[in-house]
Amino acid sequence: MNPFDPKAALLAKHAQHIVLVHFPIALFIAGVAFDLIAQRAKRRGLAGAAYYNLLLAAIFTVPVVGTGILAWQFALEGQKVKGILLLHLILACASTVMIWLVWWIHFRVRHRGEGLPGYRIPLELLVVAVIALTSHLGGFLSGVNGPG
Secondary structure (H helix, E strand, C coil): CCCCHHHHHHHHHHHHHHHHCHHHHHHHHHHHHHHHHHHHHHHHHHHHHHHHHHHHHHHHHHHHHHHHHHHHHHHCCCCCCHHHHHHHHHHHHHHHHHHHHHHHHHHHHHHHHCCCCCHHHHHHHHHHHHHHHHHHHHHHHHHCCCCC
């Protein structure tokens, strides 16, 4: 197989999920980093960058979940959901809901003109940890972290 063949890249049974999943992960982590720096430095520009990174991370979860379901059906041939696949699915759903929740907190505060609540930082760090665990399990499913 030619690694530069667009047809192979676009029509691979699971490649889209593996490629797309990196966008919400990177955007969310960058958003959290911007939020932490904005809070410490009291810079509104960084707070804006955090907001838009979190928004894009939330939006990108939609195609990632969709391609994850397709990868389960095509690459894993619709295996019964159990073991690592079940845990990955549960954590992926939790990650998605939590990413949207963090964005919603920022959205609500931004439109009401209030200050951000103090509990958001521990929540954001928890979401980063859940995303990391979800990604780690996904690596096992794809064969990157071991047999899968």
